[in-house]
Amino acid sequence: MAFVPNIQAFCCHYTAQQSCAEGQGGLPADGFPANVTINRLACGGKLEVTMLLKAFENGADGVYMVGCPTDKCHNLMGSQRAAKRVAAVKKALAELGVEPERAAMFHLERGLHPEFVQAAQQMQETITALGPSPFKGGAQ
Amino acid sequence: MIIAERKPLNEIIEMVKDAKRILVLGCRGCVTVCSAGGEREVEILASCIRLGKMKAGEPCEVIEATLVRQCDKEYVDAIDQWDGQYDAIVSMACGVGVNFIANLRPCDKVYPAVNTTAFGGSAEQGVWSEQCAGCGNCVLHLTGGLCPVARCAKSLMNGPCGGSVNGRCEIHKDVPCIWQSIYDRLERTGKGADMNRIAPIRDWSTAGHGGPRKTVRNDLTV
Ligand code: SF4
Numbered sequence: 024m025a026f027v028p029n030i031q032a033f034c035c036h037y038t039a040q041q042s043c044a045e046g047q048g049g050l051p052a053d054g055f056p057a058n059v060t061i062n063r064l065a066c067g068g069k070l071e072v073t074m075l076l077k078a079f080e081n082g083a084d085g086v087y088m089v090g091c092p093t094d095k096c097h098n099l100m101g102s103q104r105a106a107k108r109v110a111a112v113k114k115a116l117a118e119l120g121v122e123p124e125r126a127a128m129f130h131l132e133r134g135l136h137p138e139f140v141q142a143a144q145q146m147q148e149t150i151t152a153l154g155p156s157p158f159k160g161g162a163q
Numbered sequence: 164m165i166i167a168e169r170k171p172l173n174e175i176i177e178m179v180k181d182a183k184r185i186l187v188l189g190c191r192g193c194v195t196v197c198s199a200g201g202e203r204e205v206e207i208l209a210s211c212i213r214l215g216k217m218k219a220g221e222p223c224e225v226i227e228a229t230l231v232r233q234c235d236k237e238y239v240d241a242i243d244q245w246d247g248q249y250d251a252i253v254s255m256a257c258g259v260g261v262n263f264i265a266n267l268r269p270c271d272k273v274y275p276a277v278n279t280t281a282f283g284g285s286a287e288q289g290v291w292s293e294q295c296a297g298c299g300n301c302v303l304h305l306t307g308g309l310c311p312v313a314r315c316a317k318s319l320m321n322g323p324c325g326g327s328v329n330g331r332c333e334i335h336k337d338v339p340c341i342w343q344s345i346y347d348r349l350e351r352t353g354k355g356a357d358m359n360r361i362a363p364i365r366d367w368s369t370a371g372h373g374g375p376r377k378t379v380r381n382d383l384t385v
Pocket residue numbers: 294295296297298299300301302303310311312313
């Protein structure tokens with residue numbers, strides 16, 4: 024059976040607006056992959072390193088965060104903080120001998136933009152190419 | 164405070180490769196303040212250990228806990244509550260904490276999760292720098308409050324050396340020459356003449372060169 028990755032997206036309230044505005048069915052119609060789960064946060068600054076690590080523990084093959092542009096964050100520093108936490112997770116993955124590309128940070132404009140869907144598609148492509156998470160199913 | 168930073172994960176995971184039940188133990192003292200081994204770091208390390216074990220296909224249980232301190236017997240004794248529930252302790256305290264657990268729990272396997280680096284402080288968020296080396300015979304009253312033992316690359320008592328250039332140390336342009344700073348400070352505070360004092364040859368026996376140091380306060384012992 025073809026590999027369908029489990030991808031967990033963490034988005035701040037502002038960059039995830041599209042998911043609400045379009046209602047159920049809207050995002051898939053735009054091409055947002057069904058296997059990407061959106062976890063909304065009030066602000067990127069609320070992202071914790073452990074949220075991403077626990078997502079891997081719970082079976083994610085890839086995780087990513089979408090926050091505001093670094094210089095235009097709704098809460099000033101939230102998306103910069105999120106980016107640092109994603110970087111910490113990438114470092115942890117590398118130290119554990121796992122591809123750091125399984126975690127990513129995207130800085131996108133707030134509101135409704137095709138880039139929100141493109142980020143999910145890009146992640147889908149990357150993680151599908153990498154294959155299942157090495158954390159699943161023991162030694163490779 | 165004591166400054167520490169976490170060891171690379173692969174090193175820690177190698178230490179506990181034979182353990183199936185691991186107690187990851189943080190400390191609420193210095194390592195919490197320098198974000199190396201407090202509650203939050205325990206949570207992150209525990210998750211990483213579980214992931215490392217999952218990758219190796221070895222199931223494991225991780226207990227996460229943080230003690231008030233790991234450098235006092237009364238707090239270390241609290242480990243009794245997990246008796247029989249772990250094969251190894253990974254301590255996120257400074258080296259003192261690891262030593263205390265080893266001293267007090269002769270049969271426990273205990274491993275360090277952090278590298279203990281220095282006595283220092285944080286002048287800006289996320290940056291810690293060494294300020295004192297615990298030499299046991301403080302000379303700060305002679306040096307304007309700036310430590311030549313910890314902060315001069317050569318621990319000179321009669322600096323600056325010939326490598327001091329424009330207030331910078333010869334080891335790196337980002338490192339201030341502390342002897343230049345001492346000179347400037349003494350001048351500023353009207354104590355410039357102190358620079359002419361001849362520094363006697365120093366007795367380093369108090370700095371650990373005379374063996375492990377011990378402080379006994381007879382007014383406090385029972
Ligand atoms: S002189 Fe010794 S005790 Fe005083 S600050 Fe320097 S290292 Fe610490």
